[in-house]
Amino acid sequence: MKAIAAIAREPHADFTIETIDIETPRAGEVLVRIVGVGLCHTDLIARDQFIPIPLPAVLGHEGAGIVEAVGAGVTKVRPGDHVVLGFSSCGNCARCDEHLPSYCRDFPRLNYAGVRSDGSTGLSIDGTPVSSAFFGQSSFAEYALAGERNVVRVDADDDLLKILGPLGCGVQTGAGGVMRSLACPAGSTIAIFGGGPVGLSAVMGAVIQGCATIILVEPVTARRDLALSLGATHVVDPGDGDVGAAIRSILPDGVDFAFETSGREAVVETALASLASHGLLGLVGVPPRPDSTLSINLAALITYGHRIHGIIEGDSDLDGFIPELVALHRAGRFPFDRLVRTFPLDQINEAIAAQARGDCVKAVLLPHGEAA
Numbered sequence: 001m002k003a004i005a006a007i008a009r010e011p012h013a014d015f016t017i018e019t020i021d022i023e024t025p026r027a028g029e030v031l032v033r034i035v036g037v038g039l040c041h042t043d044l045i046a047r048d049q050f051i052p053i054p055l056p057a058v059l060g061h062e063g064a065g066i067v068e069a070v071g072a073g074v075t076k077v078r079p080g081d082h083v084v085l086g087f088s089s090c091g092n093c094a095r096c097d098e099h100l101p102s103y104c105r106d107f108p109r110l111n112y113a114g115v116r117s118d119g120s121t122g123l124s125i126d127g128t129p130v131s132s133a134f135f136g137q138s139s140f141a142e143y144a145l146a147g148e149r150n151v152v153r154v155d156a157d158d159d160l161l162k163i164l165g166p167l168g169c170g171v172q173t174g175a176g177g178v179m180r181s182l183a184c185p186a187g188s189t190i191a192i193f194g195g196g197p198v199g200l201s202a203v204m205g206a207v208i209q210g211c212a213t214i215i216l217v218e219p220v221t222a223r224r225d226l227a228l229s230l231g232a233t234h235v236v237d238p239g240d241g242d243v244g245a246a247i248r249s250i251l252p253d254g255v256d257f258a259f260e261t262s263g264r265e266a267v268v269e270t271a272l273a274s275l276a277s278h279g280l281l282g283l284v285g286v287p288p289r290p291d292s293t294l295s296i297n298l299a300a301l302i303t304y305g306h307r308i309h310g311i312i313e314g315d316s317d318l319d320g321f322i323p324e325l326v327a328l329h330r331a332g333r334f335p336f337d338r339l340v341r342t343f344p345l346d347q348i349n350e351a352i353a354a355q356a357r358g359d360c361v362k363a364v365l366l367p368h369g370e371a372a
Helices: 041-047 107-112 170-181 197-209 221-230 243-250 265-273 298-303 318-330 345-357
Strands: 002-007 016-022 029-038 063-070 082-085 123-125 128-130 143-147 151-153 189-193 213-217 234-236 255-260 275-283 307-310 340-344 362-366
Touching: 002 345, 016 345, 029 082, 063 143, 151 318, 170 197, 170 255, 170 275, 170 318, 189 197, 189 265, 197 213, 197 221, 213 221, 213 243, 221 234, 234 243, 243 265, 255 265, 265 275, 340 345, 345 362
Parallel strands: 189 213, 189 255, 213 234, 255 275, 275 307, 340 362
Antiparallel strands: 002 016, 016 123, 029 063, 029 143, 029 362, 063 082, 082 151, 123 128
16 A cells, blocks of 8 residues: 655655555554654654664654554454554563563664564565664554554544554653653652653653652753643753752752663763762663763762663553553543644654754654644
């Protein structure tokens, strides 16, 4: 079948809107009519070849939609089901067996290679193959081919379904990082570095966990204000001076947990220095360069028992955590919709610019309809 898609053709260049051909789903695959797909920083660094997926490519990895057809052997979903699309995992390795599929042995190959496991691609333009299967979905399109394991059935009406896609990556990374990876206990303290969709989702996760002090470090005033309305107890503008001193003025002993979303070395080092004794730092931000390194005082690390935890996808098990977040949203406890602004898919470049300017926190692209 044919579909409209946003195509990444060159690093650091605009996406183009083109017609693609999509294969019929093979065994174990699901064809999903995409009704909304989040725009994530990871899509942009893949376009720009930090993740070296061959170009041209259909990216997009925060899709949500309606199952159109299923391939042989698929039992998890059926046509008509409402689904959120997440990352791919093998289902057979030690980490998958521990319900930690984001640490799957084959995660890079399954999510970044741009082809199926057998080397084929389900997408083409005028007979020429196009990289697909990005995070097992490539959902910057009207329709996406996904693997059965990375499709999660959800109870959501059409209006909610349009904005659920970010739960498949950025939102679950922030919320899960606090709720699952760090597992912050009630009464604990946390500093969150960065007020983008991941950081603000972490703020909401900290509220759910019952953290007593929730500090957000963020340069954009509107995002600091939004964090306070979502439950942050304090905000810090890094433009005002020494961030570490500002955190210590709130909590002289430091924070129990720090959560860093930018990947910038200086920010990571500040986050580590903000920890109290035996504090835990969670890292989710992609560094600016593949060879980025940290300058760590090993004596201080040992003396104070500081711990560092790299986090992928918030330690989410898709089938359990995404429905949990939907239920929390329905109960009014996880208002992630306040982060979202929608754009038609053909305005993807405008959405990227708006997100970069800080005009919106989380852009969601609608392939089949106008923005709300």
